[in-house]
Structure formats: C-alpha cells, structure tokens
Amino acid sequence: MKHDSISTHILAAGLLCTLLAACGDAPSAETTGTGTSAGDPAAVTETAAETEEPTSLSTLPAADYQGHIFRVLHENQENQQVDIETVGEENGDVLNDLVFRRNSLVEEMYNIKIDASNADGNTVNSTIQKQVSAGLTEYDLYFHNCTVISTATGGYLYNLYEMPNMNMENPWWDKAALDGLSVAGMAYMATGDISPTSLMISSCLTFNKTLFSEYDMELPYDMVRNGTWTLDALAQMTKGLSRDLNGDGKMTYGDDLFSYSGWSYDNPYALFYGAGGMLSEKDADDIPHISYDFDRINAIYDYMYQIVVENEAYYVTDGAIYPQTYSCFTNGGAFFCDAMFFKIDRYFRDMEDEFGIIPNPKFDENQENYITCVNGAGNFIVIPNNPADAARTGMITEALAAAAYDSITPSLYDIIIKGRNTRDEDSAEMVDIIISNRVFDPHFINNISGYNFAQTLLAKASREVVSSLTKTQKNAEKNLQKIVDAYLETAEN
Numbered sequence: 001m002k003h004d005s006i007s008t009h010i011l012a013a014g015l016l017c018t019l020l021a022a023c024g025d026a027p028s029a030e031t032t033g034t035g036t037s038a039g040d041p042a043a044v045t046e047t048a049a050e051t052e053e054p055t056s057l058s059t060l061p062a063a064d065y066q067g068h069i070f071r072v073l074h075e076n077q078e079n080q081q082v083d084i085e086t087v088g089e090e091n092g093d094v095l096n097d098l099v100f101r102r103n104s105l106v107e108e109m110y111n112i113k114i115d116a117s118n119a120d121g122n123t124v125n126s127t128i129q130k131q132v133s134a135g136l137t138e139y140d141l142y143f144h145n146c147t148v149i150s151t152a153t154g155g156y157l158y159n160l161y162e163m164p165n166m167n168m169e170n171p172w173w174d175k176a177a178l179d180g181l182s183v184a185g186m187a188y189m190a191t192g193d194i195s196p197t198s199l200m201i202s203s204c205l206t207f208n209k210t211l212f213s214e215y216d217m218e219l220p221y222d223m224v225r226n227g228t229w230t231l232d233a234l235a236q237m238t239k240g241l242s243r244d245l246n247g248d249g250k251m252t253y254g255d256d257l258f259s260y261s262g263w264s265y266d267n268p269y270a271l272f273y274g275a276g277g278m279l280s281e282k283d284a285d286d287i288p289h290i291s292y293d294f295d296r297i298n299a300i301y302d303y304m305y306q307i308v309v310e311n312e313a314y315y316v317t318d319g320a321i322y323p324q325t326y327s328c329f330t331n332g333g334a335f336f337c338d339a340m341f342f343k344i345d346r347y348f349r350d351m352e353d354e355f356g357i358i359p360n361p362k363f364d365e366n367q368e369n370y371i372t373c374v375n376g377a378g379n380f381i382v383i384p385n386n387p388a389d390a391a392r393t394g395m396i397t398e399a400l401a402a403a404a405y406d407s408i409t410p411s412l413y414d415i416i417i418k419g420r421n422t423r424d425e426d427s428a429e430m431v432d433i434i435i436s437n438r439v440f441d442p443h444f445i446n447n448i449s450g451y452n453f454a455q456t457l458l459a460k461a462s463r464e465v466v467s468s469l470t471k472t473q474k475n476a477e478k479n480l481q482k483i484v485d486a487y488l489e490t491a492e493n
Contacts (some may be wrong), residue, residue: 056172056402057105063395064111070396073127074143074379076118083143083195083379084400085116094418095196098411102403110396125151128384132156137388141397143195146376146445149181152188153486155493158383158390160187165394172405174198177380180440183487184286189380193409194401200342200415201378203270204434205360207336208329210353211257215241217335221426224358224433227365231275231303234336234361235311241335242312251312253328260313261334263325266375267315268304268454269444270338273373274360275300279443279451279469280480287484288442290476294466300363301454301465309461317459323347329355341416341431349419357416357427359434369437376445409435446483449475 072084086100103114119127124144128151131138142148151157161168161182168178174192181189191198212219217237223229241259242251251258262270277300281291308315314334316325326347329337338360339348348355359370387393412435413428444451450472457468 055406056170057109057399057406060395060399060402062109063392065392065396066111068110068112068392070112070114070141071139072114072116072141072143073124073139074116074118075121075124075145077121077145077377083197084114084141085118094411095408095415098408098415099196102400102407105403105407106396106399109399112396121145121147124148128156128382129154132384132386135386137386139384140387140393142382142384143197143379144382145379146189146447148189148380148382149446149483151382153483153490155486155490156385157188158385158387160190160383161185163383163394163397164391166398170398170402172401174438174440176438177374177440179282180442181380181445182286183288183484184491186487186491189382191378191380192401193404194381194397195379196404196408196412196415197342198374198378198380199409199412199435200340200345201374202341202434202438203266203274203360203373203375204339204341204344204430205270205336205358206329206339206344206348207356207358208332208334208353209356211332211335215335219356219426220358221356221430224370224430227362229358229361229370230364230367231271231300231307231361232364235303235306238307238311238313238336240311251314253314253324254331254333256333258314258328258334259311260307260336260338261325261328262308262313262315262338263322264315264317264455264459265319265322266340267308267338268452268458269375270360270373271304271307272300272454273439273441273444274371275303275363276367276371277363278439278441279448279476280441288480290443290448290473290480292469292473294469297469298465301457301463303363304454304458305461305463308458315458341412341434344416345418348417354422354424356424356430357434358430370433372434372438373444374438374440376447442480442483443476446479448479451476 074084082095082099084099084103086096086103090097090100106112107114121144124142125148127139128142130136160166168187168190172193173190177191178187181187193199207220209219220229223233238259243257244251245256277297279290279292280288282288307313314325314328316322326337326339326343328334330348330351332353344357359372362370381397383393383397413431416431442448450469453465453468457464
C-alpha cells in the first residue's frame with residue numbers, strides 16, 4: 001500500500017495556502033461586472049472551491065441516505081487502537097480526533113449517522129453468523145482480527161470484489177492483504193487505511209540513538225535509503241555489542257547491556273518476512289499452496305540465529321514478563337528493539353533516551369523492497385452476505401477508507417510517537433517505507449501448522465529448520481486445503 005510521504009502533505013498544504021493568498025489579490029466580482037457583490041458568500045464559496053485540491057473522498061460520488069444509522073461492530077482486543085469508535089467528540093487524543101473528524105466528514109457527505117460498538121472476538125463472529133442465518137440486517141460493517149476467517153469459510157460474508165461501489169484497486173485498500181488472503185478471486189476480508197489498527201500492527205525495528213552516540217555508531221537511516229540495510233548488516237552491527245557490565249559472567253535483564261531485544265511471539269516473524277521469507281505461494285488460479293524453499297528459509301534463519309542467539313540478544317519467551325522486552329530497551333539496556341508501531345505508542349512514551357524507527361532488514365541488497373510483516377491481530381473489515389442495501393454499504397465503506405487515506409494515514413507518525421516533544425523527520429520517512437510494502441502470508445495469518453517454526457527453534461537455540469518444517473508439512477497442507485475447499489464450495493452455492 002503506497003502513500004505520499006508526510007512531507008508531501010505539508011507541501012500540498014503550503015501550495016493550497018499560496019493559492020488562497022493569490023485569490024485574495026484577484027479583482028472583485030463587483031469590478032469585473034459579473035453582477036455579484038464582492039461580499040456575496042456564494043462568490044467566496046465558489047472561489048474557494050476552485051482553488052481547493054481534490055481529496056480522495058471528494059472524488060467519490062455523494063449521496064443522500066436520509067439519516068441512515070450505519071451500524072458497525074468491532075472487536076475490542078486489548079492491543080487495538082480505535083478504527084471507527086470514538087468518544088463522540090475531540091478530546092486531544094491524536095487518533096481519536098482524526099477518526100472523529102473522518103467519521104464526521106463521511107456522515108455529512110452521505111447524510112448518515114455512524115453508530116459503532118464493540119464486543120469480544122467470539123461475540124463478533126457469532127453475531128455475524130446469527131445475522132446472516134436469521135436474515136437480520138443488524139450491522140452494516142464489522143471489524144475483526146484474522147479469526148473472522150471462520151465466518152468467511154462458513155459462507156457468511158460478501159465477496160468484496162463484487163461489492164457495489166467498492167473498488168479494491170483503489171490505493172486505500174491494502175493490495176498485499178487482498179493478494180495474500182484471497183482464494184480463487186474471492187476476497188471476504190480486507191484492510192488498509194480504513195483500519196489504523198492494521199497499520200499500527202506493522203512490524204518495525206527501533207534503535208537507541210543515545211547509545212549509538214555513546215559508542216560512536218553510525219545511525220542506520222542512510223543504510224536504509226541506500227538499500228544496504230540487510231540481515232548481514234544487522235548481524236555484523238550487533239556482533240560483540242552485548243556487554244556483561246557487572247562482570248558476573250552472565251547476561252541479566254536490568255544489569256547488563258544487550259545488542260538487541262525481542263519478544264518471541266513477534267520477533268522471528270518480523271525478521272523472517274522482512275527478509276522475503278514465505279511459507280506459501282499462489283498458483284495462476286489464485287489458489288494458495290504450502291511452499292517451502294528450504295535453501296532460502298535456511299539462509300534467512302542462519303542470520304536470525306546469529307542476531308538472536310550468537311549475538312546474545314535479550315530474547316523473551318516467557319509471557320509473564322513480556323513487557324520487559326520493551327523496558328529493557330527503554331531503560332537503556334539494548335541497542336535495538338523489535339517492535340510494532342502500537343507498541344512504540346504504548347511502551348516508549350516515557351523513554352528518556354532518543355530513539356529511531358527503521359524497517360526490518362532485507363535479506364540482501366538484491367531484495368527489491370523492505371518488507372513489513374503483519375500478523376493477524378490487526379483489524380480486517382468484513383461485510384455480511386445479506387446487507388440491507390449493498391450499494392449503500394459499499395459506498396459508505398469506500399468513503400470511510402478514502403477519507404482515512406486523506407487524513408489519518410498521513411498523520412501516522414504523530415500517532416505513533418504522541419506525547420514526545422521532538423519530531424524525528426528521518427524516522428517519519430522510515431514509517432512511510434515500512435507501511436508501503438506489507439506482507440500477509442496465509443500460512444502465518446491463519447496459524448497453519450508449522451507457522452511458528454522459527455519461534456520454536458530460536459527459543460531452543462536450535463538450527464533444525466528442515467526437520468521442524470517437514471514434520472508439520474502434511475498437516476499444514478491439510479489445514480490450508482480446508483480453507484481453499486470452503487471458499488470454492490461457497491462460490492458454487
């Protein structure tokens with residue numbers, strides 16, 4: 001999903017101001033003999049409309065839905081940021097206020113009222129099933145994490161490629177998600193700018209600028225720009241960085257300095273997918289298959305092993321101390337820390353040291369793009385297959401996505417680092433890079449057998465990649481085939 005950089009939006013705003021200023025010097029309507037008073041509000045409105053740059057939302061057709069209550073149910077998973085539900089007004093919280101303004105724009109353009117509520121994940125799924133089975137039209141739209149696939153395979157959802165007034169080729173829909181999760185040209189789940197939580201779940205790497213300065217290390221921003229930020233570069237940079245500061249012969253949280261800090265439920269996936277690793281592929285008919293390129297997988301894992309095991313990273317496997325992954329870094333105890341955007345917002349607010357944000361490294365310089373891993377915890381939008389008015393639902397959903405593309409995503413960096421007094425323009429540039437190339441591997445998103453091979457092996461400091469994946473391959477193929485069969489059966493009915 002490609003976006004203009006934040007600086008581009010600033011330049012556009014400056015251009016708009018220049019144009020409006022120029023309009024102020026233009027001859028008045030009265031002197032040009034148009035018959036309209038210079039003070040006529042209609043003249044002012046017309047002039048402003050002529051100078052305003054079109055937004056994505058303004059390119060969509062307007063409609064009057066006569067006060068329709070557009071009801072949305074979203075999952076209330078604890079690590080989610082708001083996607084659609086706000087406190088009902090602006091309250092100074094960056095994301096709440098952006099979503100509130102986005103919702104207000106769409107409500108005004110279509111004469112609707114958005115009514116958003118939340119429930120636990122199981123309730124969201126059961127509500128979708130109940131709505132369709134009973135022929136109800138209770139909710140127009142749902143937001144949920146990857147577990148919503150059970151309603152897709154159950155035949156309860158609308159194929160978004162066929163949804164009236166929705167164009168899944170528009171830039172506010174994440175094409176990588178559609179490519180990764182579609183089956184035989186059917187897509188029942190989508191994400192993109194409409195879901196800030198999906199963007200906030202993007203994997204990234206953070207580094208401690210203060211430590212980098214103390215140890216006279218080069219900041220990696222230019223390496224990212226030059227395409228030389230690779231797994232080998234990270235492995236070499238972290239080699240020898242871990243230090244037993246108290247000299248007790250062991251590396252201990254809170255006492256010593258670590259090269260790298262990572263949480264076992266996130267870090268392996270961030271590194272693996274960032275380096276272009278994949279465990280499945282699509283054929284010409286858009287059917288996913290399990291596919292293990294063991295040479296490539298082994299080569300990526302060897303670097304991961306160096307970074308985590310050999311270079312003595314602080315690698316947290318115990319869920320009871322999961323937050324220590326981040327406090328190790330924020331307390332100045334690690335040079336690098338694997339993170340996601342929402343975790344920066346949550347855990348880094350009180351960090352005294354300056355830190356930077358960069359993408360996870362490429363496999364090598366031949367890899368075309370930096371790739372960002374997205375797990376299944378972020379929100380996807382789904383629409384029940386019995387909407388009361390499909391054209392209306394499609395139009396409003398498209399508008400919510402387009403308006404978010406205009407006004408929420410360009411402020412993503414501000415959302416991530418809210419509460420900090422300084423703005424790091426280099427990191428803001430990196431945020432644009434990170435969200436531009438996200439990957440959704442159906443093997444990972446759907447928790448197919450073997451998806452966690454690297455997590456398991458790194459926890460045991462094992463290199464047995466081939467045997468680990470081979471043991472689970474048959475089950476993996478069965479798991480994925482069940483999903484494919486369910487989609488194909490739905491298409492036949």
